[in-house]
Amino acid sequence: MAGLELIPIGTILTVVTNQVLKTAHAASDVLIGKESFKALSKHLFDIEPVLKELQLQELNDSQAARVALESLEADVKKANNLVDKYKNRGRFYLLVKCRSIVEEVEQVTRDIGKSLAALSIANTEVLSRISDQVNRLQNEMQRVEFEASQSQIQIVDKLNQALREQKLDQAFANDMLEEISRAVGVPVEPSEISKELASIRREKEEAADRKERAECVFLEQIIQLLSRADAARDYEEVERQYFERVKVIERYDSREKYIPPLNPFLCSITGAVMVDPVSLCTGTTCERSAIKAWFEDGNRTDPETKEVLEDTTFGSNIPLRQSIEEWRELNYCLVIRSIRENLLSYSDLKESLSQMQALVRENSINKDWISIGDLTDIVISILGSSMTEK
Numbered sequence: 001m002a003g004l005e006l007i008p009i010g011t012i013l014t015v016v017t018n019q020v021l022k023t024a025h026a027a028s029d030v031l032i033g034k035e036s037f038k039a040l041s042k043h044l045f046d047i048e049p050v051l052k053e054l055q056l057q058e059l060n061d062s063q064a065a066r067v068a069l070e071s072l073e074a075d076v077k078k079a080n081n082l083v084d085k086y087k088n089r090g091r092f093y094l095l096v097k098c099r100s101i102v103e104e105v106e107q108v109t110r111d112i113g114k115s116l117a118a119l120s121i122a123n124t125e126v127l128s129r130i131s132d133q134v135n136r137l138q139n140e141m142q143r144v145e146f147e148a149s150q151s152q153i154q155i156v157d158k159l160n161q162a163l164r165e166q167k168l169d170q171a172f173a174n175d176m177l178e179e180i181s182r183a184v185g186v187p188v189e190p191s192e193i194s195k196e197l198a199s200i201r202r203e204k205e206e207a208a209d210r211k212e213r214a215e216c217v218f219l220e221q222i223i224q225l226l227s228r229a230d231a232a233r234d235y236e237e238v239e240r241q242y243f244e245r246v247k248v249i250e251r252y253d254s255r256e257k258y259i260p261p262l263n264p265f266l267c268s269i270t271g272a273v274m275v276d277p278v279s280l281c282t283g284t285t286c287e288r289s290a291i292k293a294w295f296e297d298g299n300r301t302d303p304e305t306k307e308v309l310e311d312t313t314f315g316s317n318i319p320l321r322q323s324i325e326e327w328r329e330l331n332y333c334l335v336i337r338s339i340r341e342n343l344l345s346y347s348d349l350k351e352s353l354s355q356m357q358a359l360v361r362e363n364s365i366n367k368d369w370i371s372i373g374d375l376t377d378i379v380i381s382i383l384g385s386s387m388t389e390k
Helices: 008-027 035-058 062-088 091-096 098-122 129-143 150-164 172-184 190-209 213-226 237-251 290-294 318-344 348-363 367-373 376-389
Strands: 277-279 286-289 314-316
Touching: 008 035, 008 062, 035 129, 062 098, 062 286, 091 098, 091 150, 091 172, 091 190, 091 213, 098 129, 098 150, 129 367, 150 172, 150 213, 172 190, 172 213, 190 213, 237 318, 277 290, 277 318, 277 367, 286 290, 290 314, 318 348, 318 367, 318 376, 348 367, 348 376, 367 376
Parallel strands: none
Antiparallel strands: 277 286, 277 314
16 A cells, blocks of 8 residues: 555554445345355454454554555455445346355455454454454454355356257246246346346456456357347347248248258157257267267167267257258248238138147247237237127
8 A cells, every 4th residue: 555654553444444344234235145245244344343452452553563454455445346346236147157256255255364364463462352253253264165055056057058058949048047037036027137138248248348258258158048038038139030031931932831841950860850959070960869868878879870989979050950940930930921811811710820829839939920920910800800790
């Protein structure tokens, strides 16, 4: 601290005491990692009587005492900065970072404990009346071990595994979003979810400014996954995607009801269209669950070529998965077009409603696409006309 030797040591002690109390109160209000922040808060409150004792007994105005006090002030400031850093962050972001947050709190608590020990050594005689209390406190602080709650760790581990496997299906995204929301007390409502995702996007931008590429990639993966959940859906993006697909199917004859899948879309083991395609080292592509079962049954061959595999690892085939998703969406749009034509020609209303229900059951995005495609308005109009005729 520049010019520290010119400031009365009692004044410095008063400033540090106030900073300790301020940080102790603030730390008790952090929501995520709250157990570790509460422990930090308790330790800081316990330091106050030590500093008060130094004020009452007039601590030694020695170089060692000043250096120790300067060190304590710097560490308490780090703790205060840590509290400020996390107390107003988005709850989703705090949850996914819970491990590193707890580690930071643990380290700053230990650092404060070391500074307290140095201050105690520099004022042994002054603190003799409460030496046992001071020794116990600084020992506890230097040996603290904090952990995130088990429920938070389980969610984060599940999320990290999904990111490693590049799992992006909507059903999983819905489950993951619900688990995270429940854990941090955020309602599963589009407006609230939008705020949380916006917070993660801001964190990603800040990480980019700091040139933290790995953090940027990690946060972008989380955004991509959670954005696929129903509650996170951006209506304007859904509308844009629908009209983009409609533009493609305009090239198909109006009698076209279904686009057959391409051969690469089919699993080499089950023969069914894949949902989560993965590729072997040979280039053969299979459904993830199917190839897992294949290997668990003791097979060590390529299911398509039958050659023996020295390497049985596999990885997500994201471009293929995206192509399959686009193919499914094009077929949804073909069905919506067909239903609209049937409704406008006053064909079987019951069959049209049944098809609409099936679309929504298959993928919840169709709930919005049915509305965007005017099917809901047409059905209401038909029902209204029917009621008027009666």
